[in-house]
Amino acid sequence: MTTDENAARRRLGAAQQATDPGDTPLVGYTVLQVPVPALETFVRGRFEHYDRAYVSPDPAFTHAHITALAPFLPAPDPAALDTVAAIAAAAEPITFTLRRLETFPNGIVYLAPEPADPFRALTEALVAAFPQCPPYGGEFPDVVPHLTLDQLSADVSVASTRDALGDTVPVTCVADRVDLAWYQPERSRVLASFALG
Template sequence: MPSNGAGHSVLQVPVPELEPFVLARTRHYDTDYVSADPAFVHAHVTALAPFLGAPQLTPSTLAAIAEIAGTTTPFDFSLERVDTFPNGIIHLLPEPSTPFAALTAALWHAFPQCPPYAGRFGDVVPHLTLDAVSGDVTQRSTHDLVAPQLPARCRAERLDLAWYEPGSCRILQSWRLGG
């Protein structure tokens, strides 16, 4: 289980097809968030975050997540379109996005105390984060860097409960979609 440090949990769908790119960007910005856990996939589409803290990750909580994952059919999606949120986060938009939105809605319904992104944004847009706009980084420069890996043809098959903490990012539990 997680420590009582400054970490937080995230429910996420891993996207191994984009792992080399996202891992390289993570290494570039903050090596403290590069995970040594071989099950950890840095490239992901967030299903629900921030999620519950360590004391709330009880067997009944894990069983509720398992039930939602078990009733979610695995699905294919592609990643090709690069976009930027108003806050400067450069990301890829999954197509179709509906299965991700449905998974987020089911998890939020089960855990209403955990609104997506702490309720900071109106509409939740499923996405895979690539980078952030800065003096050296633009949507165009990011597109050019990731373009050799696009379009990425992917399959959502797993839901991970990940723990993010400097020097200790890891997977706490995983569930296969569809049981």
């Protein structure tokens, strides 16, 4: 076990025990996500626009990401962390391009990574190891790897999102890790990182 893994487990314990001043447990959840630093400025800006409570003060936290599995276990134990580390180690770093904007039926505007299959394979491996954690709670039958950018509205369209991105895309990136992120108002942060390959 590495020093980083020990530190991650301490942070996980602290996250699970966090309470507010009234001793009411604070609600949070974990996500296994692949950070995409190249889009961080844009995506963090959208977090600041929509919900500042989820803007993380943790410099290791990357708001721009491609979800590998969410929600993940609420309290991953050491064996679960070791399993995630092994799955990540068995996957190669992923070189991918972000250029194509798409929308989901619910109006989410996203960038589709190309190729998508390595991300899909990572999710499939995680789901096989953690069948109690279906992607998005089983709400969507087909997992579509994506990087969320915005939500369609009277002020937001695919065209306006493309314009706002400017020359940020197209961009070629290398995914080299999976982060275990904790999402909680005012307390979002990275709990652990697992290298790909």
